[in-house]
Amino acid sequence: MLRSAVNSLRDEDISQGEGRRWLSLGSRVAAFLWDDEAWDVLSARFVQLARDAGALSVLPSALTIRAGVERFAGRFAVVSSLLDEVAAVNAATGASLAPYVGLALAAFQGREAEAAQPIETATSEVMRRGEGQGLTFIHWATAVLHNGLGRYEEALATARQAGENTHPSWWRNWGLVELIEAAARSGEPELAADALGQLSQTTTASGTDWALGIEARSRALLTEGQAAEPLYREAIERLEPTRVRVELARAHLLYGEWLRRERRRLDAREQLRHAHHSFTEFGMEAFAERARVELEATGEHARKRTVETRDDLTPQEAQISRLAADGATNQEIAAQLFISPSTVDYHLRKAFRKLGVKSRHQLKQHLLAPGVHPDTVARGN
Numbered sequence: 319m320l321r322s323a324v325n326s327l328r329d330e331d332i333s334q335g336e337g338r339r340w341l342s343l344g345s346r347v348a349a350f351l352w353d354d355e356a357w358d359v360l361s362a363r364f365v366q367l368a369r370d371a372g373a374l375s376v377l378p379s380a381l382t383i384r385a386g387v388e389r390f391a392g393r394f395a396v397v398s399s400l401l402d403e404v405a406a407v408n409a410a411t412g413a414s415l416a417p418y419v420g421l422a423l424a425a426f427q428g429r430e431a432e433a434a435q436p437i438e439t440a441t442s443e444v445m446r447r448g449e450g451q452g453l454t455f456i457h458w459a460t461a462v463l464h465n466g467l468g469r470y471e472e473a474l475a476t477a478r479q480a481g482e483n484t485h486p487s488w489w490r491n492w493g494l495v496e497l498i499e500a501a502a503r504s505g506e507p508e509l510a511a512d513a514l515g516q517l518s519q520t521t522t523a524s525g526t527d528w529a530l531g532i533e534a535r536s537r538a539l540l541t542e543g544q545a546a547e548p549l550y551r552e553a554i555e556r557l558e559p560t561r562v563r564v565e566l567a568r569a570h571l572l573y574g575e576w577l578r579r580e581r582r583r584l585d586a587r588e589q590l591r592h593a594h595h596s597f598t599e600f601g602m603e604a605f606a607e608r609a610r611v612e613l614e615a616t617g618e619h620a621r622k623r624t625v626e627t628r629d630d631l632t633p634q635e636a637q638i639s640r641l642a643a644d645g646a647t648n649q650e651i652a653a654q655l656f657i658s659p660s661t662v663d664y665h666l667r668k669a670f671r672k673l674g675v676k677s678r679h680q681l682k683q684h685l686l687a688p689g690v691h692p693d694t695v696a697r698g699n
Contacts, residue, residue, distance in 0.1 A: 352529035392600035428604020466604030531556030567596035
């Protein structure tokens with residue numbers, strides 16, 4: 319019934335009024351159904367309708383839902399851009415919205431220090447409002463943070479709180495996923511098995527590649543011996559065609575970790591390289607470090623993201639920095655690179671932080687310093 323309702327909302331003939339009224343719920347239900355395609359389509363339409371109508375009262379909610387799609391796709395620069403837009407709309411309207419987007423972004427990036435304040439702020443805000451589902455979101459995001467950092471007992475504590483919410487929701491489902499990994503890694507197989515039983519009620523009923531890929535990956539964690547391998551392979555095969563690239567990278571990581579423990583170092587390296595490359599590309603620093611450590615355990619050395627290596631700019635950051643140093647405005651850079659001004663601002667702020675500069679003048683001086691050529695600042699050059 320829910321799938322039929324979601325499909326009806328994808329009808330192009332839906333009016334603007336109906337769209338603004340129902341696309342919010344439809345997007346959330348699509349995520350609850352593990353339907354990444356419908357979640358993508360409906361959330362994009364919701365944002366567009368809100369923008370076209372100038373509906374500032376609903377735009378922050380639309381942007382927040384859309385940020386979830388982009389986050390699971392590993393497009394964190396887009397998430398940051400949406401976060402800036404939410405802040406701008408809230409500032410213009412005087413509205414307030416718990417900092418869900420910023421909290422989840424920091425959690426997925428594995429930046430504990432940056433996540434601490436949003437977690438505290440969001441917890442206080444949702445408790446003040448009596449938003450129980452908001453607490454489920456916070457517990458889930460915190461569990462992601464701790465699983466990325468390899469602190470499985472802490473992840474288990476917060477994931478259990480997310481899973482204890484008896485109200486069906488997308489965040490509870492995702493909390494169960496984190497609970498299974500944390501419990502399996504903490505030596506709590508019975509707790510993990512119980513969570514898997516609850517999770518499979520929605521994943522099996524859903525039947526999407528996202529759902530069944532997550533179920534296979536979770537089941538593999540609880541399967542002993544060689545019977546786990548086909549489950550890891552199924553997880554990767556099912557997640558590959560989906561939009562949830564972050565989940566695919568985590569499947570490669572878990573499979574690689576299993577292969578290494580099976581003493582199949584060469585096979586493990588292939589999976590761990592894939593995971594490390596993806597996490598590094600996304601900016602998921604904690605998960606990337608997990609993959610790097612595992613790679614080193616196989617005898618292969620991967621570049622560690624230390625303070626020194628974070629001073630290296632990505633190719634896009636280097637390109638934007640060169641243009642900014644030459645005097646181009648954010649709007650001019652955006653037009654030249656076919657991206658939004660907020661995305662330019664996001665990359666420029668990251669470049670400033672990495673290079674230790676606070677102005678465009680300082681940026682220009684840094685790039686013109688002896689021995690520094692703008693092209694050599696880019697990572698990998």
